[in-house]
Amino acid sequence: MTSARGTLHVLNGPNLNLLGEREPHIYGADTLGDVEELARRTGGELEFDVECFQSNHEGALVDEIQRIRRTSVGVVINAGAYTHTSVAIRDALANLEAPFVEVHISNVHAREPFRHHSYLSDKAAAVIVGCGVQGYEFAVRRLDALVPGGEIAV
Ligand code: DQA
Numbered sequence: 001m002t003s004a005r006g007t008l009h010v011l012n013g014p015n016l017n018l019l020g021e022r023e024p025h026i027y028g029a030d031t032l033g034d035v036e037e038l039a040r041r042t043g044g045e046l047e048f049d050v051e052c053f054q055s056n057h058e059g060a061l062v063d064e065i066q067r068i069r070r071t072s073v074g075v076v077i078n079a080g081a082y083t084h085t086s087v088a089i090r091d092a093l094a095n096l097e098a099p100f101v102e103v104h105i106s107n108v109h110a111r112e113p114f115r116h117h118s119y120l121s122d123k124a125a126a127v128i129v130g131c132g133v134q135g136y137e138f139a140v141r142r143l144d145a146l147v148p149g150g151e152i153a154v
Contacts, residue, residue, distance in 0.1 A: 001044070003032070003043075003044070003047050003048055003049045003082055004047045004149070005046070005047045005048050005073065005147060005148075005149050006048065006049070006072075006073035006147070007014050007048065007049040007050070007051055007071065007072060008039075008048045008049070008051075008071060008073060008074045008075070008076065008143055009050075009052075009053065009064075009068050009074075009075045009076070010035075010036060010039045010050060010051070010053070010069040010075075010076045010077075010136065010139060011050050011052075011053050011054070011064060011065070011075060011076070011077045011078070011079070011082070011142075012032060012035075012052075012053070012054040012055075012077075012078050013054070013056075013061055013077075013078060013079040013080035013081070013082045013083070013089075014040075014055075014056040014057075014080045014081055014082065015056065015057065015080055016032055016054055016078060017032055017054050017080070018032075018095060018142045018153070019031050019034075019035060020034070020104075020135065022134045026105075026149045027105050027106060027133030028105065028132050028133060030084070030132075030133045032054060035069060035133050035136050036050075037106050038053040038134075038136055038137055039052065039076065039132065039136050039137070039140055040052070040077075040121035042137045042140040042141065046120050046140065046144045047093050047149075048073070048074075048143075048144075048147075051068075054110075058086055058088060058089065059080065059088075060084055060150065061082065061089055061092075062088050062089060062092045065089070065092035065093060065095075066095070066098065067093075068096075069095050069096050069097060070097055071099050072096065072097075072098045073143075074092075074098045074099055074101070074147050075096060075098055075099070075100035075124065076077070076098070076100070076101050076103055076136060076140060076143070077093070077100055077101070077103065077120070078102075078103045078104060078136075079102075079104055079120060080103065080130070081109075083102070083104070083115075083118045083119065083120055084115055084117055084118065084119070085116055085119070086090035087119060088121070089120065090119040090120055090123060093120060093123055094123055098147075099124075099125035099143065099146050099147075100119055100120075100123075100124055100125060100126055101124060101126045101127070101128060101142050101143060102118065102120045102124040102127045102128070103124070103127075103129075103135045103136055103139050104129040104130070104132050104135070104145045105130075105131075105132055105133055105135060106129070106130060107129050108119050108129050109129065109130075110130070115132070115145075125142070125143075125146055126139070126142050128142075136138070
C-alpha cells in the first residue's frame with residue numbers, strides 16, 4: 001500500500017555505508033541502517049513512504065536522482081565528499097521537480113576549509129549540518145512542511 005503523501009527519497013553518498021565504524025568520534029555510533037530506519041519511521045508518522053539509496057559512485061547517484069526526478073515528492077541528500085566536488089550531482093539535483101534538503105552529520109564548517117564549500121547548498125530548500133544523524137529526521141520534518149498536506153506552516 002502506498003502512503004497518502006507520496007514517496008520521499010533519502011540518498012547517501014560515498015563512505016556513508018560505513019557509518020558506525022567510520023570515525024565514530026565525528027559521525028557517531030549509528031549505522032546507515034539506523035539512519036534509514038529513523039528516516040522511514042519519521043516519514044511514516046507523516047504519511048510518507050520513504051525509499052533509501054546509498055552509493056559510493058558519483059554516476060550511480062546521478063542515475064538515481066534522474067530516476068526519481070519526476071516521482072519523488074522530496075529528497076534528503078547527504079552526498080558525503082561529493083558535496084564538495086560534484087558539479088554532476090548539482091546538475092542532477094537541479095532537474096528534480098521536488099525540493100531537496102542537504103544534510104551533513106558533522107559540522108562541516110568547523111572542519112577543514114575544503115569542507116566549507118558545497119556545490120549543492122544554493123539549490124537546496126534547506127541545509128542541516130552538525131546535528132548528528134538526527135539531521136535526517138529534521139530534514140524529513142522540514143519536507144513535511146514543504147510538501148502539500150503538511151501540518152506546519154512554512
Ligand atoms: C559529511 C561531511 C563530508 O565532508 C564528508 O566527506 C562525509 C560526510 C557529513 O555527513 O558530515 O563523507 O557529508
